[in-house]
Amino acid sequence: MNRNKPTIYAVTGTLMAGKTTFIKQCLTRIPQGRKVLVIQFEKGMESIQGDTLYIPIRDVQSQTDEELVTRIADAVTETQPSDIWVEWNGMLPVQRLITLLNHNALRRCCKLGKIIQVTEGQGYLEQLAVSGSMLMEQLLQCDVAVIRNVDRKQLRTIRHALSRMQGSVEAIAWEDEKQIDSLLGFPNVNEAVRSLTIFTACVALAGLLYAMDISIPTSISVFLGTWLQAIPFLLLGILLSSLIQVFVSADLIRRLFPKNLLGGMLFGIFGGFLMPICDCASIPVFRSLVKKGVPLPAAVTFMTAAPVINPVVMLSTYYAFGGNTKVVLARVVLGIIASVIIGLFFVRTRTSIFTNQYSAVACACCQTFGSEGKPASKLVQLVSHFRNELFEVGKYLLMGIAVSTFFQMVLGSDLTQMNALGLVGSMLLMMVMALLLSLCSSSDAVVGKNMGASFPIGAVMGFLVFGPMMDIKNLILMSANMTKRFIVKIAVVSFVVCFAVVYVASLLGLEVWLA
Amino acid sequence: MRRVNVAMLAEGIAFAMLGAILLVLSVTGTYMYYVTPRTLPYLYFASAMLLVLGVFALLRMFEQAHIKPYSHLMVLLVPIVLLGWSAVDTGILDRLLTPPSITSDSEDLMVAGGGAYTMKAALYQDTQIHGYDPVHRRIVIPEEETYLWLVEIYENPETFLGFTITTMGQVMKDEAYFTEGTFSPVRQLMTCCTADLYPIGFKCEYGDVDSLIADQWVRVTGTLTIKTLSQTSELRILADTVEEVSPAREPYVYAY
Structure with missing residues (x-):
């Protein structure tokens, strides 16, 4: 009997967003003969008039869910409408509306169609970024904005930003009546399309490996090894990032963080030195630091230094090179020098490095509301942030590992046939290999040593300094929410700076000192 | 009756499954098919985090939502499916389902070996390794100590010259690395994970290398010697016997 149930269209939005006007405009386009019931949970700027059945409910907060459900169900049973339009109060959490509309008594007599957020475009993204914004809560539960x-340009920017916050939402211009009618009538297919795309990509990759005569079981084993190595560090990084995001205020960071450039960079290096994390973990922490107002040069210095100079990496380098402390020292010192120089390249960066204004300031989890409308507890915010960030960057980690696995299977690590390249050629080759192979910074020392056995030590050092800072996996991980411009810049700058630092060190006698 | 939010239920189950899989891999030691023992504490941490997220999602499964996304679950489902497939392919599942038995040749090597030896190599000083029989000047290298014995012998070759060495591994006789009449019984050394596997083993001289098939598991017994080449010299085992054996119990050896 589902076919005969009236469909509910729920309209949300802040006060004076134009919800009533929007409903009125939609009602004018509804085919004749359809009986429409409008339930208004707040007094609109315009009144609903004409033949429409109209029920105002002004005293929402003083009524229980059961009472509200009974009122709505009675009205639906009594009026037998074809469609029901609900204008929800902009001061109340949408979660309460969803709880009401999913109540069994209402589900028996009507079905929830679409939830539509009506909003003013100017300053919309900025409003979403305001901590505690109801707009974000509404957005997370709506089908259409x-x-x-x-x-058109502003709409494109908003669409791009929204797609990263809530993948199912369709953003439409107020004037685009045709598309509004179309979307209100048809189910959202975004989810199915996205799942199908991922599945197709996986099948295509497997097919490519098969066509290239590359062992799929070995590829899967390499993929899983890298994933199992990376996921604990990614989770650790996300946990640190979530703790910073939820418990550390931007004011505190600004107060504690050194004001001058050099002090900030030294702070970044010190932070990197203390954290036993690999490159997968440093990116989420970097993102949180920038969101909390840490100057970009200092945060970049931290992100690039941490995977090279932390204790775990030093220990693994020590073991890989048979207890040669000079190699460890050279790796750490050159890593610090390169990180500081890379950081300096971002002193004049004024534009946001994030793909939208929203990412630069806040996050959806910090705007989680219970049905009572109170912000969630810090613990719930922490777990929500943790979960959201894992899903956000987790897919990029999988893609990054898939790409690096592909390169590992195709390229291998045998470079013995290329030992006549000289210092510059072998350094470039080893650094490109570091970029493509995306090895964990805690293990790359052994691979670098063996792979570059027939090369000058400068080439191995290029691999050891550059590899942890930047690789394919990291670049794809960054693309989760950083701009292409920033990603390209940091990749190029890191490559050039690491090359220059290690090359100059080699000219100054690094090879002799390490011999 | 309260209605279940199916999307949240699915998320909770996926988190819990992945957390449980990591826990099983960690507790049973089968994680060593993919990463080194050094990773174990981190895997426990990851497993705990995933289980917490699973519980968090399950606690919210009665919370109604209008938008119920599923595609994000790929982040969890891809590793779950691949780990499941790999568990069957690599034999992890069999190992989990059947009790361990001492049938591998590596265990025989262990039994046949002599007493303990205290390492002198700089990085592993005072580490105890096994299979050392100074009376008969013989070393029977246990499979899991292949790397440590290699380090010890290469760092202190003079101590062991003339010893009879027994070791096992897979035949590697690639022409790019081996001259005629030589090969190595290699084990795959894992430093971090399966992405950085590297073959290690003694170079052996053997009269009938052509009869050996690449990758077959063999046990080599021979005398440790130094071979002087045109410009340098290298350690080699002059192999007396090379016999085919069953594969090692553990797929890899680990640096630390």
């Missing part, structure tokens, strides 16, 4: 007063 109808945006007022935006041109």
Whole structure:
């Protein structure tokens, strides 16, 4: 009997967003003969008039869910409408509306169709970034966002930003009546398309490996080895990042963090030195630090230094090179020098490195509301942030590992046939290999040593200094929410700086000193 | 009756499954098919985090939501499916389902070996390794100590010259690395994970290398010697016997 149940269209938005006007405009386009019931949970700027059945409910907060459900169910049973439009109060959490509409008594007499957020376009993204914003809570539960007063370019920017916050939402311009009608009538297919795309990509990759005569079981083993090595560090990084995001205020960071450039960079190096994390973990922490207002040069110095100079990496280098402390020292010192220089390249960066304004300031989990409308506890915020960030960067980790596995299977690590390249050629080759193979910084020392056995030590050092800072896996991980411009810049700058630092050190006698 | 949010239930189950899989791999030691023992504490941490997220999701499974995304679960489902497939392919599942038995040739080597030896190599000083029989000038290298014995012998070759060495591994006789009449019984050394496997083993001289098949598991017994080449010299085992054996119990050896 589901077919005969009236469909509910719920309209959300802040006060004066234009919810009533939007509903009125939609009602004018509904085919004649359809009986429409409008339930208004707040008094709109415009009144609903004409033949429409209209029920105002002004005293939501003083009524229990059961009482509200009974009122709505009675109205539906009595009026037998074809469609039901609900205008939800902009001051109340949408979660309460969803709880009401999913109540068994209502599900028996009507079905929830779409939830539509109506919003002013100017300053919309900035509003989403305001901590505690109801707009974000509404956005996370809506199918369609109808945006007022935006041109095509602004709409494109909003669409791009929203797609990263809530993948299912369709952003439509207020004036685009045709698309609004179309979306209100058809189910959202985004989810299915996305799942199908991922599945197709996996099958295509497997097919490519098979076509290239590369062992799929070995590829899967390499993939899983890298994933199992990376995931604990990624989780650790996300945990640290979540703790910073939820418990450390931007004010505190600004107060504690050294104000001058050099002090900030030294702080970044010191932080990197203390954290036993690999490159997978340093990226989420970097992102949190920037969000909390740490100057970009210092944060970049931290991100690039941490995977090279932390205790675990030093120990693994020590073991890999048979207890040669000079190699460890050279790796750490050159890593610090390169990190500081890379950081300096970002002193004049003024534009946001994040793909949208929202990412630069806040996160969805910190705007989690219970149905009572109170912000969630810090613990719930922490777990929510942890979960959201894991899903956000986890997919990029999988993609990064898939790409690096592909390169490992295709390229291997046998470079003995290329031992006539000289210092510059062998350094470039080893650094490109570090980029493509994406080895964990805690293990790359052994591989670098063996792979570069027939090369000058400068080439191995290029591999050891550059590899942990930047590789394919990290670049894909960064693309989760950083701009292409920033990613390209940091990749190029890191490569050039690491090459220059290690090359100059070699000219100054690094090879002789390490011999 | 309260209605279940199926998307949240699925998320909770996926988190719990992945956390449980990591826990099983960690507790049973089968994680060593993919990563080194050094990773174990981190794997316990990852398992705990995933289980916490699973519980968190399950606690929210009665919380109604309008938007119920599923595609993000790929982040959990891809590793779950691949770990499941790999468990069957690599024999982890068999190992988990059947009790261990001492049938491997490596265990025989262990039994046949002599007493303990205290390492002198700089990085592993005072580490105890086994299979050392100074009276008969013989070393029977246990499979899991292949790397440590290699380090010890290469760092202190003079101590062991003339010893009879017994070791096992897979035949490697690639022409790019081996001259005629030589090969290595190699084990795959894992430093961090399966992405950095590297073959290690003694170079052996043997009169009938052509009869050996690449990758077959063999046990080599021979005398340790130094071979002087045109410009340098290298350690080699002059192999007396090379016999085919069953594969090692553990797929890899580990640096630390």
